[in-house]
Amino acid sequence: MAQPAELTIDESPAVLEELYRQMLFIRHFEEKCNQVYRMGKAGGYLHVYIGMEATAVGWLSMLRKDDYVITAYRDHAQALLMGNDPVAVMAEIMGRQGGTSRGKGGSMHLYDIPNNFFGGWGIVGGHIPLGAGLAFASKYKGEDRVTLNFLGDGASNAGVFYETLNMAGLWDLPCIFLIENNEFAMGTRLEYHAANVELHRKGYPFGIRHERMDGMDVLAVRKAARRIIDYVRHEQRPYVVEVMNYRFAGHGAADNDQSLYRTPDEVEAAKARDPIKLLENVIRSQGILSDEQIEAIHSEIEDQVQDIYEKADASPFPDPEEVYHHVYTDMEVEKGH
Amino acid sequence: MATKEMTYREAVRQAMVDEMERDPNVFLMGEDIGRYQGTFRVTAGLFNQFKQVRVLDTPITEPAIVGLATGAAMVGLRPIVEMMTMSFSILALDQIINHSAKVHYMTAGAACVPIVIRGPGGAANQLSAQHSHSMEGWYAHVPGLKVVAPAFPADAYGMLKTAVRDDNPVIFTEHPTLYGVKGQVPDDKEFLIPFGKANIVRQGTDITLIAYSKMVHVCLEAAERLANESGVRAEVVDVRSLLPLDVATIYSSVRKTHRAVVVYEDWRSGGFGAEIAARIGEDCFDDLDAPVGRVGGLNVPMPYARVLELQCIPNADDVIAAVRKTGV
């Protein structure tokens, strides 16, 4: 199993507070998303990141501004952390003109190309080679960027993952394959979908360094991330890392019968290691923030998220003519039925 | 014949239950179909009834699922593969087209592939660009496959049973918006609907509307409105089976009404409706009083925003506009 965090805290108070704020912001944003979905103001498939915050926050906090990030459909956290305007993210989730893709992508298809966030993909496993392609391009151009390629435990069974690992190993691509092992692929438990549940071992046959790590303690995540990112950047070699986290929410907003695959007790037990609470404990015990200050941060972020929602909700629906835009760079499609 | 009221979902499920009880070689495989009861709950209860080896929860690996099913079918099993949505069958195109569809031909008849690939196909509700494909036209292009797309519970029941008993690979599309549709289904375990038989679901004399799957319901709505609003009597032909295609029924309707509009949800350009329109043009030219009309989905990836999505999917207004264009 993953190593617990060391007890010595070598992060500055400012960093601890910032990590805390980021995780809390994602938590509140995601709760708002679920609410928006229930109100019928978002549709389709919507997958929140609740419970998994320390993974994206920890890893992305260690990247350089010019590094590349790509993920699947559970993409809100990454989209927010990479610098997107949160109002545009919420507006996209609500299918509005002010959204990151003008309402054409939705929750699963968030992007921020200027900030090096490449989405936002709905076909399980489909984006994995795209991430390797980003890494290939940076190496080709002689840059020292790192690509962080997120995928789920379920996605790690897809053939395209193995095909991509082979190329990454063969061509020394500076790509981190970050398997978020949240123990479920939709309603199917890890042990029912993977012949070997130690998913990081999938790097082994391709000569790629691999390890499993804890994903709930953001400080431990940061430590491991720093080491691995340094290795990948300087050695220009790939890495497979299996980050053990857990999703507290259903698979998606429409997953309303979780009893088919897990018990409430199991979820409660996992919540004992809620990443936000773990960091809060550190912050309290080290006397970094008082209870009042923590309280104030909570209400500040709640207000902020409410404000984001209201601004997004004020954005109009897309113009009918926009349905035809952006199919090609240089030509119009035939219109009409 | 005694009938029972069922939803489309229940009809599909009942057909699978019947066929699994009848033939121990029939088994089910797919993602989240067992313990999770299927994402659209079509396989609800089957894992408990038939147990693990006959209701297999698979990893998310569509090419390997179809390939494994094809291999098993070559030596006598009769797999039913559920695609969580038909959009994911795109990943398995190689196995379906290069392998399943070719076995009988390449072995000169020594082997065959009795496999059914079924699941929801088409746009549901804001599933966006990667999850809303209509795949039946792609498959109906491929010799070696059979392709069906029933619109009503009774047809779903009778055609799925036929599909399971067929010795060839069958693509069976269920539209996600049809699962809740109710209808009378014959209470007869031997109720089989042969492939290649279209069905006239509304009689008319002025124009023929031709569709399959969800678009049959859109055509029925358009026909009703045409009758009420302007006394136009539209005949509606439910194609049901794309490959084989029952051109005889289509032609005899067109020869009666002298006008036709083909309606399909897939992208308008190059969709299966174009094939039907071309056939009518080739074989019924002298019977036509107007060019064959065509209504298809907009030629764009499916957008997420509901307003844009609704714009893309053909509705009764679009059908009526196309009918008007033929001059009735």
Ligand SMILES: Cc1ncc(C[n+]2csc(CCOP(=O)(O)OP(=O)(O)O)c2C)c(N)n1
């Ligand atoms: C090719 C493909 N097959 C099936 C699906 C449906 N689907 C969406 S998410 C999912 C589970 C994926 O689980 P995992 O990779 O562990 O990611 P998580 O949802 O846990 O983040 C499935 C089966 C899909 N989107 N794409």
Ligand SMILES: [Mg+2]
């Ligand atoms: Mg998972």
